[in-house]
Amino acid sequence: MLHVVTAVIEHPDGTIAQQSREFGGFKRDYHALTNWLLDLHVELVVMESTDIYCKSIYAHLERAGIQAWVVNAHFVKHVPGRKRDMNDSQWLAVLARFGLVRASFIPPQDLRELRLVFRYRRKLSAMRASEINRLHKILDDGGIKLRGVVSDINGLSARAMATGLIEGKSIPALLDMARGWLKVRREDLQAALDGDPSARHRFILEHIHWHIEILERSLAQIDAYILAAMAPYQWAHRLLQTIPGIDQIVSALILIEIGDDMTRFGNADRIAAWAALCPANNESVGKRKSGRIGKGGSVIRYIMCECANSAWKTKSSLASKYKSLMVRKTHKKGHHRLGSQDDTADLPPLDTQNCVSRLAD
Template sequence: MSKVEKILDDGGIKLGGVVSDLNGLSARAMVVGLIEGKSISSLLDMARGRLKLRRDDLQAALDGDLTPRHRFILEHIHEHIATLEHSLAELDAYILAAMAPYQWAHRLLQTIPGIDQIASALILIEIGDDMTRFGSADRIAAWAALCPGNNESAGKRKSARIGKGNSVIRYIMCECANSAWKTKSSIASKYKNLIVRKTHKKAIIALAHKMIRLIFLLLTRKVAYHDPQIDYAAISAKKNAPRWIKQLKVIGQWPNNPSTSPTT
């Protein structure tokens, strides 16, 4: 339980029991509203998305009694969080700016499900863009502490613990794997197959191992990753649709009735 949730609970506000994340847009707006002493009706109007459908639950959760002491502490926690977020944003901007000389590699890694701009930058900071220093996918996996041993004797499997290596890149790759298994991709399918016979932790290690080997291949061959289970055409259409529609309207080819097809 976060400090914010503890303070709210102490004041009889059970917001954490209704929203999934107190750092979400709706919840944060409501916390600010509570600090400012706004009415419950005003707080309910701050709900967004599916949270609007839980108006009765929210009303019951927000019906508490925050004292001036509660509001004072909440305000300082809120300001501290805002300061930390500002610092993180500056760090992220600095890291991304440092990727300018490595743009080809930075973009390439982002084609892998589970790897975003920041993760791609952090990976490149650790491994670089020249894979000749490692020589093979097996070596980079071992260096990243993502290569389990194969200790077997007389048909009996013994310890298969991960060996020593770079704990930083191992952590980054495991975080990427944790994001990748939630996507609709072949990497996520591998996780589903593994979780049947392995624990979540072991399945994540296996995914991270697969992804670091994949990174080695992409950076070596200098080609983007294409997942057979991802509809890239649909993603591109969704991303570019607003721009295309705007252009069609400019040239007069977008119909007044969207249900009809544009004239040619």
């Protein structure tokens, strides 16, 4: 790992001097870098966003009390310049001096660390979904067609039946495990459970079932940890839960991604653009071209899409708007359009475009 740093220093007589140095990627190198910048009385440090590689050096600069900006490399490349490590550092210093770049949103340290917890939670959730899909496949391979009868293979009835299959119980015993509306579908259940699972099928099912239980316990522990960490943000945490489709965990995840200070974004339009939840502006000669959304903040977009999927199932004005949009839109376009300004103009203040910006109210 190599960090090339250029310091642009303006002297009282108006002359400009540049100093460039190279630093490694270890802790001792970061200390040397911050000490060098402090000796030069540097007021602002600008660095290109390089995913995980810029996080450690940003944290060291923050602890040293040096103001640091992380800028989007996409916007830096829009300003013509030369491409080489040393030239890149000099060019960034010049752009920062003339105000031609702007800082990206970097959450405070507490939320940055909570992001690590959330990312791990998301990975465990994906692993759990993958294991449930594998359970589907193994059951089908053994001739057990449960998913054609039950709505959720991971529900109470289906899990009890899967456990019974692993233990080798008879079909009548499995039918007695049905709960709720499944009790009236005994004939369909009997046909679905009449398969030929072998000992090896049961062996794999046992391990999948065991792994799903471990993942669910881990997710429960992580959720409890995240909710406990929301103590400093209780007012915003409760406020977000007043929006249809947002529960305790989701409101915590939103706060982890964007924080509770909406002044950093300026207004609702900017945060919607940052999250890539609004159509792009692409108009020429009075004609609207493709308004495909950009990449933006992929994680917050993922969270808000999940919220939209939940909101249209509630009894709220958002659900009513979704149903009216579904007359001429597909499902994905319908719940995405819930957040567009034109289609929510007739809704009360509790609309999805402003769901996050309500923190500033």
